[in-house]
Amino acid sequence: MEKLRANIDMWLERLDKDWEAMPIKRQHQVILYFFTAYALLTAVIIFNVCRDTAHAKNTMAVEQMQNPAQPEKESQASVKDTLKTILKK
Template sequence: MKRIRDKIEYYSLKVDNHWKILPVQRQRLLTKLFFGGYALLTLLVIVSVCKSTSQRNNEISINHIDGISKSPQTKDTIRADKINSLIKK
């Protein structure tokens, strides 16, 4: 775990040093581009949510779940069944 943390810290320091080396004008341009992309993505998500909730047939269908596995019971479930049967008596 310490190795992973060290690698992440090394990478973040490397990226931070690379950012500091860039000229201020380039930093401002990249910051504006990243913020513009984030704002556009946020706007698209809001529009998508508004569009999907404004439809008239916005209903949730509840159906039976198919495909329940028929796997054998484990020791824990057998023990729980025994405890439940004792409690019922």
């Protein structure tokens, strides 16, 4: 773990030295490119969210709920009989 941390620290120091060695005008260009990419990505995401909410159907189907534990109507009589016999025992 310490070796990994040391490698990351060396990589960050090298990156910082490269950044400092870069001319100021080039630093401004790189920052402008990153900001432009960030702004473009933000605009695309906002556009997609607005488009998805505009086309969304805000309706809910309301139907009668069915009890999954309750058997069908033709077999209800046999279930009632078995319950009565279980309770009698």
